[in-house]
Amino acid sequence: MIKLSNIKKDYVTDGVVTSVLHGISFEIKEGEFVAIMGPSGSGKSTIMNILGLLDIPTSGTYTLDGKDVSTLSDDEQARIRAQKIGFVFQSFNLLPRTTVLRNVMMPLIYNKKNRLSNKEREDKTKQALNSAGFPEDRWENLSNHLSGGQIQRVAIARALVNDPVLILADEPTGNLDSKTSDIVLKTLQDLNQKEGRTIILITHEHDIAAYAQRTIFIRDGLIAEK
Amino acid sequence: MxxxxxxxxxxxxxxxxxxxxxxxxxxxxxxxxxxxxxxxxxxxxxxxxxxxINSLGSNVLTVTPGGGGNQPGGVSSGSGSGKSLTLDDAEAIEQKVPLIDKVAPESSGRFQVVAGSKNTNTTVTGTVPAYKDIKALEMEIGVFITDAQARNFGKVAVLGPTVRDDLFGNNSNPVGKKVKINSNTYTVTGVTKSKGGSGFSNPDDMVIVPLSTAMQYLSGGDSVSGITVTTLRTEDLEAVEEGISDLLLDRHNIKDLDPDLADFNILNLADISSxxxxxxxxxxxxxxxxxxxxxxxxxxxxxxxxxxxxxxxxxxxxxxxxxxxxxxxxxxxxxxxxxxxxxxxxxxxxxxxxxxxxxxxxxxxxxxxxxxxxxxxxxxxxxxxxxxxxxxxxxxxxxxxxxxxxxxx
Structure with a gap:
């Protein structure tokens, strides 16, 4: 379902070319839970940006859900993000002073392909919150009145609400203690096992990568053998 | 979205x-x-x-003596102060210039006006009944001066409300009472309504007497201090202004009928207004x-x-x-x-x-x-x-x- 072929990425800063990815190729099948691991500076964030259609590769092809998405315009990328990708960020990025429901619902308002009624939106939002294991009595709480673990569950629910083909979790536990980390990662595992969600987890820690079924190691912009 | x-x-x-x-x-x-x-x-x-400006009257031209400051060898004595305009000029204008509605010559000056123990210094204007229409004056009490009085040295006076207040007390009725101007006694026949005006000649602070009386007893001689002319239509103002100018240049024997040498001024309210x-x-x-x-x-x-x-x-x-x-x-x-x-x-x-x-x-x-x-x-x-x-x-x-x-x- 996801296929990267010889992906290269160069950044040009003040006329100096820095090569970050030197030719990355891998495939991820539907329903897989894959960890992409590497030390900082290895290029895993760049891979995550390319996988999440936040950036385009300098060369190589990226096929997502049967469609070549390596060379899209800004807005075309945005449309695919809205329909096919759910993000979970390290720094949560919830809208402050906004209810849990409204935060989770937000991706739906940008999905132009699938316009929903208020009722449908609410149903989907509640379903996503349930899947993410967020307690129902706090749905109307404001996002800035939640604990770290709750916040990340809201973020996971937000990533689910659009029924994406791919969930991208970028260091989702980076700002959490080990106990809440475990809860969040178990939630992701559950989503993979019970709902068959395809999940890519970006991390630099072995014990977090261990929650995934398979790990891809990145070192110096290339895929490394274990 | x-x-x-x-x-x-x-x-x-x-x-x-x-x-x-x-x-x-x-x-x-x-x-x-x-x-x-x-x-x-x-x-x-x-x-x-x-x-x-409109309260001064509409479609109004005012002719004043003097001006023509460039007369060779002459001394400019300022507008309104000359003796070059006469009652005959006013009559000539009325008879010879077309498109005119009303003509009101006036002879005015500042005098001490006395009533009993009170007195005030104010403008005394000698004029004709047409003046009332031209200046759009209305009467608060009594009547305006009549044609007969204007011609026959009537010793009557119409007071402006300010003068009435000064001499007889606020809002009193002075009709029939006497005022003294320059040692002559006049009977008050009316008081004009307040126009709340200010600026130029404030019609509230004024005493109006018949023209002949003013020329005989107050100013002396046959010169007038101004002639006010109205036209029926605003569009005619310019033509009438020209007509009056030509007539007076001719009557006053101005050399070459040159308007620059004229011994009178014509003030067009439309000009002031614009x-x-x-x-x-x-x-x-x-x-x-x-x-x-x-x-x-x-x-x-x-x-x-x-x-x-x-x-x-x-x-x-x-x-x-x-x-x-x-x-x-x-x-x-x-x-x-x-x-x-x-x-x-x-x-x-x-x-x-x-x-x-x-x-x-x-x-x-x-x-x-x-x-x-x-x-x-x-x-x-x-x-x-x-x-x-x-x-x-x-x-x-x-x-x-x-x-x-x-x-x-």
């Missing part, structure tokens, strides 16, 4: 920081209100000046530009707020883009925020502006006039400001790179 979502997001954003939103709205309110207030005051001043209105429109323009600047400052306030908002909400914009917002979704949201701020500010500003204009009117200082134009202008400019000053921050926000925006601290 559907419109209801856009509205909801905008509402949430504007209520998230109420103080800042309120202050920005206030900037626009002040800008818009001051445009309306200042233009209404300017328009009111224009109307007031126009109406006080000069005054050009002065007041400059005044209005001045007020308008001051108001325009405050509107501009309000607009820059909006831009400032929007730019700060874009910076503060960089991560939010990054998030929205990451989860699928297109450029237009982001720019529409920011644009709508500034449009809503200016619309609210604009509406409050218009209400406030009209309210203050009404207050100024009620306070009695000036009757202001809120024109549809000024409201439309203020509203148009505020709409323009909302879109114009909102566009740049909105465009800027929409172009943010989501990766960098999400990393922004």
């Amino acid at each position: 559907q419109f209801r979502d856009l509205l909801h997001e905008t509402y949430a954003a504007l209520t998230a920081n109420k103080t800042r939103t309120t202050l920005t709205v206030l900037g626009i309110v002040i800008g818009i209100a001051s445009v309306i207030i200042m233009l209404s005051i300017g328009q009111g001043a224009q109307n007031s000046i126009q109406s006080s 000069a005054a209105s050009s002065i007041t429109s400059i005044f209005t323009l001045l007020l308008g530009s001051v108001a325009g600047i405050s509107l501009l400052v309000g607009g820059i306030g909006i831009m400032n707020m929007m730019l700060t908002t874009v910076r503060e909400r960089t991560r939010e914009i990054g998030l929205r883009k990451a989860i699928g917002a297109e450029r237009s979704d982001i720019s529409n949201q920011f644009l709508l925020e500034s449009v809503i701020i200016t619309s609210i500010g604009g509406i409050i500003g218009i209400v406030l502006g009209i309210g203050v204009s009404l207050l100024v009117t009620l306070s009695g200082v000036l009757t202001t006039s809120v024109s549809f134009f000024s409201v439309a202008l203020a509203f148009g400019v505020s709409a323009l400001i909302g879109v114009g000053f909102g566009y740049y921050p909105a465009k800027k926000a929409s172009k943010l790179n989501p990766i960098e925006a999400l990393r922004y601290e």
